[in-house]
Amino acid sequence: RPVIKAQSSPDYAPDSQFYKIEAILRPWRVAHVSSGLMKMGIRGVTVSDVRGFGAQGGSMERQAGSEFSENMFLAKVKMEIVVSKDQVEAVIDKIIEEARTGEIGDGKIFLIPVSDVIRIRTGERGEKAERMMGGLADIISTASSN
Ligand code: ATP
Numbered sequence: 001r002p003v004i005k006a007q008s009s010p011d012y013a014p015d016s017q018f019y020k021i022e023a024i025l026r027p028w029r030v031a032h033v034s035s036g037l038m039k040m041g042i043r044g045v046t047v048s049d050v051r052g053f054g055a056q057g058g059s060m061e062r063q064a065g066s067e068f069s070e071n072m073f074l075a076k077v078k079m080e081i082v083v084s085k086d087q088v089e090a091v092i093d094k095i096i097e098e099a100r101t102g103e104i105g106d107g108k109i110f111l112i113p114v115s116d117v118i119r120i121r122t123g124e125r126g127e128k129a130e131r132m133m134g135g136l137a138d139i140i141s142t143a144s145s146n
């Protein structure tokens with residue numbers, strides 16, 4: 001498969017220290033995506049089973065009426081990953097690499113600024129809460145201190 005990367009990113013607006021990457025994926029690609037993310041040091045991921053309608057549903061000839069009807073929605077998985085700004089592009093490229101088939105229905109990625117992160121156990125906020133032990137930031141700082 002050819003490597004497809006996200007086209008060069010503009011400065012994200014609005015600017016934020018953290019972003020949530022929300023990816024709508026084919027259910028059978030989720031294991032590939034999550035193991036790819038794990039290997040690069042992503043430790044915090046949330047997934048939900050969702051149902052969606054996009055070009056894939058629209059490409060099918062059906063439905064006499066113009067109303068959305070229950071059976072137009074296809075099973076998808078929503079994956080949500082909050083990371084620091086400097087990790088966003090690497091995560092997006094990994095998701096594309098692992099999720100893409102090149103066929104209609106591969107899904108979409110939304111990028112959402114996040115105002116704060118709070119760790120419930122400790123009450124920590126911001127960078128302390130967003131950092132995860134052995135995570136990507138730790139891997140990068142260990143590599144550069146050697
Ligand atoms: P603690 O050290 O208290 O365990 P933690 O930061 O490791 O805190 P968890 O309490 O283990 O966080 O996380 C609970 C859930 O929160 C996870 O199962 C996951 O769904 C979600 N989650 C945690 N961090 C992230 C993140 N950065 N992005 C998306 N989801 C996350």
Ligand code: GLN
Nearest residue numbers: 043044131132135136137
């Ligand atoms: N940015 C965090 C870190 O490097 C990882 C965030 C995540 O795993 N979602 O520790």
